[in-house]
Amino acid sequence: MIRICSIASGSNGNCYYIEYCGVAVLVDCGIFYKRLLERATRLGIDLSIVKYVFISHEHSDHVRGARVVSKKLNVPIYFTQKTFEATAQKSRPENPVFFDEMPIDVADGFRVVPIKKSHNAADPYSFVVEVGDKSVGVFTDIGTADRKLMDSFSKCDAVFLESNYDETMLKNGKYPDYLKLHIAGDTGHLSNNQAFMLLSCCAGQNLTHVIISHVSQDNNTHDIINEKFKDLIPNYQFSIAPRYSEGIMYEL
Numbered sequence: 021m022i023r024i025c026s027i028a029s030g031s032n033g034n035c036y037y038i039e040y041c042g043v044a045v046l047v048d049c050g051i052f053y054k055r056l057l058e059r060a061t062r063l064g065i066d067l068s069i070v071k072y073v074f075i076s077h078e079h080s081d082h083v084r085g086a087r088v089v090s091k092k093l094n095v096p097i098y099f100t101q102k103t104f105e106a107t108a109q110k111s112r113p114e115n116p117v118f119f120d121e122m123p124i125d126v127a128d129g130f131r132v133v134p135i136k137k138s139h140n141a142a143d144p145y146s147f148v149v150e151v152g153d154k155s156v157g158v159f160t161d162i163g164t165a166d167r168k169l170m171d172s173f174s175k176c177d178a179v180f181l182e183s184n185y186d187e188t189m190l191k192n193g194k195y196p197d198y199l200k201l202h203i204a205g206d207t208g209h210l211s212n213n214q215a216f217m218l219l220s221c222c223a224g225q226n227l228t229h230v231i232i233s234h235v236s237q238d239n240n241t242h243d244i245i246n247e248k249f250k251d252l253i254p255n256y257q258f259s260i261a262p263r264y265s266e267g268i269m270y271e272l
Contacts, residue, residue: 022272029261040151059266077141078106102143178229184209185239
């Protein structure tokens with residue numbers, strides 16, 4: 021059995037949980053250990069089964085807790101070399117493990133596949149976690165979806181899918197113009213429209229679970245997302261990852 025959930029999602033912190041046969045990995049560790057422990061306890065997660073943590077890029081909302089989590093759980097934290105070098109010193113674990121574009125076998129029947137992505141970071145990656153005969157994709161912090169990412173998306177049974185901003189809210193919102201341009205650019209984030217198109221065009225026949233992730237506090241709402249995706253929601257186990265708490269635990 022596979023269990024997945026969002027432990028944290030948004031610009032204040034990101035952490036995604038995938039468990040299979042008594043072994044779990046975290047994708048990103050953007051919250052402090054105390055918060056991670058609180059949320060894991062409410063979810064019934066025993067953090068001792070977390071054996072690996074994979075970091076997508078160096079922004080603090082994805083790596084803030086890495087150093088302490090590495091010590092507390094005695095687990096390796098996986099970075100690319102460039103991402104580690106760009107990570108703030110206070111968040112760096114003492115003994116990082118480096119990965120490149122090659123798949124990583126972390127346990128029997130448990131493989132992590134890094135996928136290069138477009139984002140304003142030193143060396144950013146998405147991940148597809150292959151567990152048993154299923155695949156779980158973590159697709160957040162993406163400016164634009166290229167062919168390789170779309171192909172990986174199409175093979176997933178479950179996805180954490182970024183739907184960061186509503187285009188109208190961003191355009192009319194309080195952010196300065198340079199930040200609006202960055203968010204909406206090819207190295208920024210996926211909009212609701214882009215996420216909808218990715219799901220509409222690239223979802224494979226095996227996709228059953230969609231967890232909308234990394235939703236902006238200032239430029240999006242759950243109501244807007246639900247309205248945008250209303251025609252697709254009945255096809256999936258569909259939810260929006262909350263910003264200030266853990267999300268739903270799903271079993272595949």
